[in-house]
Amino acid sequence: MPKVSRRAVLALSAAAPLTLPAIARAAGPADAKFEALAKGWVDANLRLNPVGATQVGDHRFDDQIDDMGPTGRAAIIKLATETLAALQATPRAELSRANQVDAAILENQVRSDLWTLQALQPYAWDPLTWNAVAGGALYNLTAREFAPLDVRLRSATARMQKLPALLAQARQELVPARVPKIHADTVVGQNKGLHSLVDGIVADGAKLAPADRARLEAAAKTCKAAIDEHQTWLETVLVPGAKGEFRLGAALYDAKLAFALNSPLSRAEIKARALAEMTSLRATMYDISARFLAGKPGAPPTPARPTDAQRQAAIEAALEYAYAQKPARDKLVEAAEATLVEATAFVRARNIVTVPKDPVKIGLVPEFQRGVAVAYCDAPGPLDKGQQTYYKISPIPDDWTAAQADSFLREYNSLGIQEVTVHEAMPGHYLQLAHANAYPSVLRAVLSSGPFVEGWACYAQDVMADEGYLDRDPLYLLVHLKLQLRVCANALLDQAVHVDNISRDEAMKLMTVQAFQQEREAAGKWVRAQLSQAQLPTYFVGWEEHKALRKQAEAKWSKSFTLKRYHDGILSFGSPPARFAGQLLFDLPIA
Template sequence: MAITRRTTLGWLTAGAASAPLLSACATAPVVPSGSDSAFGQIAAQWLDESLRLSPVAATGLGDHRFDHLVDDVSTAGRAAQVNLARSVLTRLDALPSEGLSRADQVDAALLRQNLRAQIWSDAELQSWAWDPLTYAATAGGALYSLQAREFAPLPDRLRSATARMRALPALLAESRRQLQPARVPEIHATTAVGQNRGLHSLVDGFTAEANALQGAEREALLSAAAQLKAAVDEHQRWLETELVPNARGNWRIGARLYDQKLAYALNSDLTRQEIVRRGERALADTRAQMYVLATRILAGRPGAPETPANPNADQQQHAIEAALELAYAEKPGRNAIVSTAEAMLEQTTAFVREKDLVTVPNDPIRIGLVPEFQRGVALAYCDAPGPLDRGQATYYKIAPLPEDWTDAQVDSFLREYNLRSMQELTIHEAMPGHYLQLAHSNRYPSVIRAVLGSGTFTEGWACYAQDVMAEAGYLGGEDLYQLVHLKWVLRMIANAMLDPAVHAGDMTRDQAIDLMVRGTFQQEREAAGKWTRAQLSSAQLPTYFVGWEEHWEARRAAERAWGSGFNLKRYHDGLLSFGSPPVRYARALLLDEAIPA
């Protein structure tokens, strides 16, 4: 499954939200709706100071005032961010909510949740001490955000890159001081080894463009590049000879931290126990639906397993597996995944327009390979621009197959991402999934709502969008496509069951692989990759399932409220018009319900 990666000021991930609405050349952010209110001033001042303290995030979010700077990852730098959070939270808690507009009530709730989470994360989770990937993301993002989009003339971006390349050796050195090898999990250390190497390709991308500068500026860029590459090599040696051999940390964060992190990540009352219970029910229901499809698909086929009306567990398993084999036989070529996705994007876009399911944006979108410094966590992701970088492209990125994979591993991967499964991936990441939803979100005029967008809303929407396409009869509504679609539903359910079981429990690799391979029909390469991802992240995998359920609950509420006035385009455009808050807030705004406390 995919991760939506966007630079954000949120505490939880290095990229799962929208971007702030700032003036491209402003010295201060534009205040949100209700600008005369005390909340508007608090929000604007928090955002301005936060962006100053997080220059790499600022670039990705669309504010280019700090493109020449990098983050201060030292103890003092973290303290400045936490002190800001405490100060703003004190002011926010003293603010009466009665006079706020409904929109400001939502934004105030999002800001309060984020500030509390940031303070908790620094003091309790302490990923700064044990997760080298946070530093890798900052270092890589500092360069990639200047390279990926043409938000300014190339010479200007090269000058910013020169300044950042000069600063990054100190950031890498500081990360070595902050990290405590005995607390670093081995899987995080080894993944950082691979990602750090990817910084070389980012630097080479700038040196290849050096002739866009002249004289002393060109020489300064080349000098900064050489110094950074030397620093990257030094950091690589430390990772390989010091960090990896001494990495002794437990990648399981434990029940106490997990429950706290999950509550912040979801902004929901759901506990992990309830999520697992819901997942178990959904898994059984979805497998039953898949069996019905399998019986139709296999009917009359020579050698097909028996499909009784009331199958036992083995009969259900064998029938679904046999039907899925027909989909696995139709695979993209090893080097044709990107071109396959491009063709499918045209197809899905045409279908959404034909069925008039939702307003389709005209924002540009490009499909390409995941940069080397971001590989090793997820197969694909959607990288959408901030709203101030309007006209810039959204990127639907897909990771290339590793060169060292055996033929059997390649075949396992391509069976999982067969032609119908690639349709599901493209729907999820692009149309009408993340690309479409984030393009709508970028148009909502709220600073806080954009910066602190909900991962549960965005991931839940992409999963719900897959349902909408299947429901509308995509690919003629054929049974085999519907079967593959339900397999993706099972993958989403498995995410929600796997994450708490490994981080708040003691699920082993064998148990996790069994859940994914036998329980939800995933191929070995997909299951192995998800096991790695489950170790490297926490509290993100359940966002798909929880958000999916919340989106369906919101739609059913709208159907009840609007009656004969309900139609999908009205509902979808309405819900997406509020940005990317948690679904319960968007639902309340759309249906004029009470704003959740």
């Protein structure tokens, strides 16, 4: 998954220029008026979200920090209300096709902003939203060399001076009785990680002039004291008082899901499709397992018409051979590096899609971000040109037992790491975001679609398997299908948690039995499903949409269809909701 900032502002990759589609410029008064509206919204939105602005590459506000209190929220509501009114007065039919798409995307965003602050109110019950701003305020300044070190450190000094006020604001706005215990427990660990960010900045401060270094060190001392004060409050007030419900309930969940997906698919349709896909994937996995196990000593029976128990036993037995191939506990980064080289060479050799020239660097997830996802693509913002893309991996915690580490490595075995690399980097997130960053609409870059981005990465895994990656190794295919089962389970788990009141035991059975996940992976996903809402289904919905678009292209282009033509084409419009990308690619009405 790509790393996201508050309010779902996705960071996109800076890469070598790729082939661009024609983008209609302002062709008439309606286009000119809309483009001014869009530009004005982007500018105002980034001013109100300076930490997010740094992430997307607008560095005018690098010395500022978000106001998440009543005044800041009122400003966001005012901007969204005025923008929505202006959009409703815009004659959509008079806009260029590109601007019709951008207008629809912007309307979904401002409606989401209004609903989030007025109905969902995460500022009052989700401490992780506050931590994301606090950590991002510093991390976004140090992760990349977008400006000279002394410039970035002066900005970091200013933000460290402001961080105590943000943390005090969090203590004032959060209502412990509304905070779910899982959120409180998670933020306790993440807040401690802020110390490492400050320490890293202080270490770099040795390169500053004496006066600047003195200011930085003073700000760091005050900032660390504020982090410690906040840690005490988290442990003595928030955690004991956390009595909130982590389940959203149907009304809030359905509303958030609609905004997050911006797709015609309903919750019920997603559930039906995910269940059907799981059944199909498990049947294919059984067929592969039966062939692989043939003649193996001690193999379970694999009849042509297996019972549920026989199917389960055969797939589990075959997967054990894959689990045996795993990296050492402290060699995850090295394993990922090797797979990245291999995957990149395969994509180039098969001419699957245009490959960007910029390299990807592999590293560890920062401490303040751990506890939610195992890996993500950390790409520079669309306004930061020529900056590094990182493929981040969470290390195995030092306090895990050997059994817990082994469970993790069984899930992320050597073939599993191959799949994660395909998803996060090549030809998944890194490649797709590099193409997206070449599209000239800043609005579309800032408001990229989660389902399009995540769905592409899942679809990219299918492409690699279909094209014969790793010589169609049956164990690799099994692991690939198992990870696609995870995509289905993600979608089912999310709504089951927030609407259907699934228990932990039921959730673990869905993941460990139906989707063959290891205990550590499933336990982590159970936590993630409680901490997030409507993000886990983006993988499945986007995957379904990308598969449908591919079939549409094959039918429409027939003998002139090639993977490279289709992939370069569908990736050339940025990261809009998939239906819009298809309408643009196939020259259909925008709807």
